[in-house]
Amino acid sequence: MPKSDSYSQGVQYPVLGDAPDIEVQLQTLVNGFVPRLVMRFADANARAAALSGGTKPVPGMITYLIAEDRWEGRQADNTWLLLSDGPWQPLSFKTGYNAFKGSPGWRRKAGGGVELRGQIKRTNDGNLNDSSDLIAFASIPKSAAPAALRVFLTPTRRQTISGVTRHTARVEVTSDGALSYFVEAGGGVSVPGGPAWFGLDGIQFSPAGDD
Template sequence: MPTTDAYGQGVQIAALTDAPNMATAAFNLADPIVQRTIMRFASASARNATLTSPVEGMTTWLQDVNTLEIYDGSGWRQVFYGATAWSAYTPTWTATTTNPSLGNGTLVGSYLITGKICHVSIMLTIGSTTNKGSGAYRISLPVATANTSCPGVLGASFSRSGSPNHGPGDSPLFANANSTDDIWFPNITVTGDYDVWTESVPWSPAAGNVFRVYGTYQTA
C-alpha cells in the first residue's frame, strides 16, 4: 500500500510490497506534484477549461497577460510580485436623472489590481460639444467594490480657468458597487460647505474643465 510524503502534501509513494505498476506509480507522483507547482496556461480561459475544480492554494501563470494568480477557495487572485504595468479601461459617465454625453470631451481611466486591492485613476475633460445631462454624476469603476460596509473612499479634484481654479473632493464607496456614488466638491461661494457634483454644482461644466477621481479601494 502506498505511503504519503513526510510533508503532508498527499504525494503517494509506492511501497516495496505494492504490485509493480510503473504507470500508476508515475501518475501518483506527478499528479499531486504538478498541482503544487506554478502551472502555466496560455490564458485564463485555457486555465479554467483545464482546472474545472481548482483547489485552494493552486498557483498559475497566465502567459497572455503575464500574471501570477493563486486560488483562494472562491476565486483566482493576482499575486503582486513587483512592478506591474497599469491597465487602461474606458469609464462610463452617468447621472441620476439624465445621462451626459462626452461629445468631443475625453474620459480615460487606468487601474492596477494587487490581490483584493484596486488602484484607480480617472480623468474627465469637458469638450465644447459635451452634453452635461442632469443629476448627481457617477463614474464607473474598473472592478466592483467588496461586499463590506466600507470598501474605501476615492479622492477627487477639479481644475479650471475660473476662480477657484482648483479644488479637492471625495467619493465614499458602497458595497458591491460598479461605480462611484456621490462625488463631493466644495461649494465655490460658501466656505466650508460641500455639495454633490451635478450639472450645476460646483458650477456648470465648461469646455476645458478637468475632473479627476483617484485612489484605492477593496475589490470583491
Template sequence: MATTDDYGQGVSIATLTDAPDAETLARNIANAITSRSVMRFASSAARTAALAGDAAPVEGMVSWLQDTNLLYVYDGTAWRPLSTLLMDWTPLASVGGFAPGFTAGTPVPRMRKLVSMGTEVWEYEGRINITSLAPATTTTMFTFSGAHRPTNGRGFQVYNSSHHGARLTITQTGPMVVSVPAEAGSGVAVVYLDGVRITNPAS
C-alpha cells in the same frame, strides 16, 4: 511505505522499501508539481472539465486562462482573478470636462479602473496645463461624469510646476479641485496626476 516531502506540501515520495513502480512514482511527482504550479487552460470551461473528481481544485491552486489573459487563485469556493481590468487607460476628456483655463497636457491626463487582489482601484496619470491659478484658493480644474466619481471625496498631495506641493481633491460630486499655497505665487502652469490612486472608491 511512501513518505511525503520535507516542505509539508503532501507530495508523495516512494521509499526504498516500496515495490518498484515507475509509473506510480512518475505520476505522483507529475501530479504534485502540476497542482502546485500555474496551470494553463484555454477557458474557464476547459478548466472546469479538467479539474474534476480526484483532480478537483483545492484552496491555493493557481491557474491562467488564455481567453481572458488573467491569473486566478482558488479560495476554496471559487476561482478569483488576481487582477481584473474594469476600464483601460482613458483620457479624462472622455470621462468629464475641463474647467475654463485648464487643458490636457502631455502626457495626456487619463485614468483607469481595475480590481487588484479583490480591491477596486482607480489610477490617474498625466499632466494638466493651467492658464492661470490663484494661490491659496481652491479651484475646480475638471469635473468627472457620474460613473467616475468616488462615493466620498479623496485628497492627495501632487506635483506642480512650482517648488511647492499642491493639494488635489477628487470630490464625490464630480469636481476635481486644486490649490497651491500663497508661497507658490500665481505662476503655477502645470499639475501632475502621476501617482494619484483611489482604493475602494465605493466606500
C-alpha cells in the same frame, strides 16, 4: 506500498516492493507534484474546465491566468484570491471626455479590490460641466463595479467664475460601473495655461462579491 515525501506534502513515490507498473507509478508522482506547482491556464474559463471533478481546486493551489495576466491562490472558502496587481485596463469614455494625464484606467488589486487612476478633461479642453448636475464621463465593467454606490473626494484643478482656484471634486461609482463627477455651479472653469481637470488617483473600492 508507496511512500510520501519527506516534506509532508503528500507526494507519493514508489518503493522497491511495489508491483512494477511504470505508467501508474509515474502518473501518481506527476499528479502529486502538479497541484503544488504554479499551474498555468489560458484564462479563467480554461482553469474552471480543468479543475473540476476529481481534479477540483483545493486550498493552497496557485494559478497564473495568461489572458488576464494575473496570479491567484485558492482560499479555504473556495474562492480565488488575487496575488498580484492586475494589468491596467482603459476606461470607456463617454462622448465629450477623454484622458488628460496619468493614463486613466482601472485594475484589480492584490488581495482584492479595484483601483482607479488618471486625470480627466473635456475633449475640447473646455470648462467642466458646472451646472450642479451629476455628469457621467466614463465607465468600467460591471464585474469590477462595487455592490452599491461609492462616493469619493478627488483631486482637481479648476477655477470658479470669480477666479478662485479649486482643488477637489466629487466622483461617484455606481453598481453598474458608471463613473460620474460633480462640481459646484460656476466652479468648472479652465485655469490659465491648461484645461480644467479632475482626477481618479486614490479611488479604491471592493467590487460586488468581494465586500
